Amino acid sequence: MDTTTERQVRSVLEKISKNYKGDKELKQVYDQAYDKAIERIESQPPNKRELARNVLSWLTYAQRALTIEELCHALAVEPGKEKLYQDNIPDVEEVVSVCVGLVAVDEKSNIIRFVHNTTQEYFEREIGRAHV
Numbered sequence: 602m603d604t605t606t607e608r609q610v611r612s613v614l615e616k617i618s619k620n621y622k623g624d625k626e627l628k629q630v631y632d633q634a635y636d637k638a639i640e641r642i643e644s645q646p647p648n649k650r651e652l653a654r655n656v657l658s659w660l661t662y663a664q665r666a667l668t669i670e671e672l673c674h675a676l677a678v679e680p681g682k683e684k685l686y687q688d689n690i691p692d693v694e695e696v697v698s699v700c701v702g703l704v705a706v707d708e709k710s711n712i713i714r715f716v717h718n719t720t721q722e723y724f725e726r727e728i729g730r731a732h733v
Contacts, residue, residue: 609702635723641701652676652691653699660704660715661724669693669706669713 642653655676659667667675673696677689696713697704703720706713715721 631719632723632726635703635720638701638703642699645699649695649699652696653701656696656700656704656713657724660713661721661728666710666712666714668711669696670711672696672713 642650642657645653656672659672659675673690673693674685676691676696677685679686679689693706697706703716704713705716715724
């Protein structure tokens with residue numbers, strides 16, 4: 602999956618859904634695309650890889666939509682520290698970039714979300730597999 606923007610990811614996902622009619626087959630193709638995106642994340646330098654993992658975890662587990670400011674503040678928290686250091690808040694562009702097209706920020710609402718509903722479903726399934 603050689604995509605770098607939200608538009609490219611959406612375009613690929615739309616092409617996939619048009620080419621595969623069966624739900625099971627379609628899910629497998631989506632999963633393969635997301636597996637490739639995870640490979641790209643895992644190939645990044647350690648700090649970027651960890652940031653991407655944290656972003657994806659927060660979005661997967663969040664009980665409601667998060668603004669980019671809320672997410673960046675959550676990412677800045679250091680376990681065991683009582684203070685939030687402003688210089689530890691990640692850059693919005695970096696947060697989106699390390700997630701290799703899997704997340705997007707809605708400009709109007711300032712909400713950060715997965716690029717497609719199947720992305721959320723993929724991560725929920727992967728979490729289930731990890732806990733089995």
